Amino acid sequence: MKKLIYDVFEIDVSPLNRLGHDPSIVAFGWWHDGELVANVSLYERRLWLSGERVEAYGVQSVAVRPEWRGKGLFRDLMVRALDHADARAGLVILSTDTPDLYTRFGFRAVRESxxxxxxxxxxxxxxxxxxxxxxxxxxxxxxxxxxxxxxxxxxxxxxxxxxxxxxxxxxxxxxxxxxxxxxxxxxxxxxxxxxxxxxxxxxxxxxxxxxxxxxxxxxxxxxxxxxxxxxxxxxxxxxxxPVDTGYMVRGPYPPEGEAFMLSDMRI
Incomplete structure (x- = not known):
């Protein structure tokens, strides 16, 4: 996955080999000739929302190599990932620059401030x-x-x-x-x-x-x-x-409509 993320986003995740990976990550991928060509990952999110602790999943590391786009790999991986998340939590969240890709999966934009x-x-x-x-x-x-x-x-x-x-x-x-x-x-x-x-x-x-x-x-x-x-x-x-941070949710989100911001200290 490290090579795919760097090639698509120019983000080097190798420092986590020293600093420590999140053990909750579950990755869904398509491989071709030993190379990862598409990926969607989930990780556990521990949130406090409107005074209650909420267990949720975050979507991250969504990447498809350019030559493999338009073949349905992204949709297949999102369906598999969301089936996994829905069986374990009532809320899935993500941040994106391309919200139209995710509305078809039941995500909605939530404005932060x-x-x-x-x-x-x-x-x-x-x-x-x-x-x-x-x-x-x-x-x-x-x-x-x-x-x-x-x-x-x-x-x-x-x-x-x-x-x-x-x-x-x-x-x-x-x-x-x-x-x-x-x-x-x-x-x-x-x-x-x-x-x-x-x-x-x-x-x-x-x-x-x-x-x-x-x-x-x-x-x-x-x-x-x-x-x-x-x-x-x-x-x-x-x-x-109010500011558009690309924040999207799938499921109940109690602070929706109020002024809030989750820390952006995440890639």
Whole structure:
């Protein structure tokens, strides 16, 4: 699968050989002469939606080599994958740039929102360090926090396996994973040296306030963007902006119609 994903999407998943693969992945594929020519994978998603824990499946690694398109392989694999998921969970989700491909399988688009606003005046108290996923001790620290993490939101959040989170960080150099030792937390921040700061995710056994996170990062600006549902951050956004992230669901989705965003820390 690694070669197919790289050839179609130019995403190198080989770092997961070192960082750890998600053991819940179930792959459905077509092979020709020993080469994988089409693939659809599922992985288990552990979600918090409207105050309830929900077990779901995510669809990922949907790829068909160009010369094999138009032969029904994608449809065959989607049917097989969804039969597998439907027997085990009531909700399947995905993100895509091509939603028309998935509406025929019962998926519908759900609009997410991002949140922005000001921080109360305060003094930065920098106490943070950028993690390196090339460093075994830093990887171990992050995995320990993942084992103890709580949902960032009770309205809409995910507590998935860390594989896709780490792969997103590897593939996106502008995302910094910052360890905040006083808060026992790692936060994912994009464009950390620019303003406004973009907060993407929090991995921690207790969710700190946004004010404490900003202070620990040494962030002295007043404005911030938050790309996750902010109900546990002790902060009220000044602006909520709907955005099309390609998010689609198949099955009941309790936060539908409300302002939410699942972390995009996944490939």
């Amino acid at each position: 991002f949140f922005s606003g000001s921080l109360p005046p305060g003094r930065p108290r920098p106490n943070c360090r950028r993690l390196s996923l090339e460093n075994e001790a830093d990887v171990a620290l992050l995995l320990d926090l993942f084992a103890r993490r709580v949902p960032t939101s009770l309205l809409a959040a995910a507590c998935d396996h860390p594989a896709l989170f780490m792969l997103k960080a590897v593939e996106t150099p502008e995302i910094a994973l910052m360890h905040l030792p006083e808060l026992d937390a790692v936060v994912a921040v994009r464009d950390i040296d620019q303003a406004p700061m973009n907060l993407l995710d929090i991995v921690a056994p207790s969710i700190p306030s946004l004010e404490d996170i900003a202070a620990a990062l040494g962030y002295g600006e007043r404005h911030i963007h938050v790309y996750m549902t902010p109900d546990r951050l002790a902060w009220t956004p000044g602006e909520i902006a």
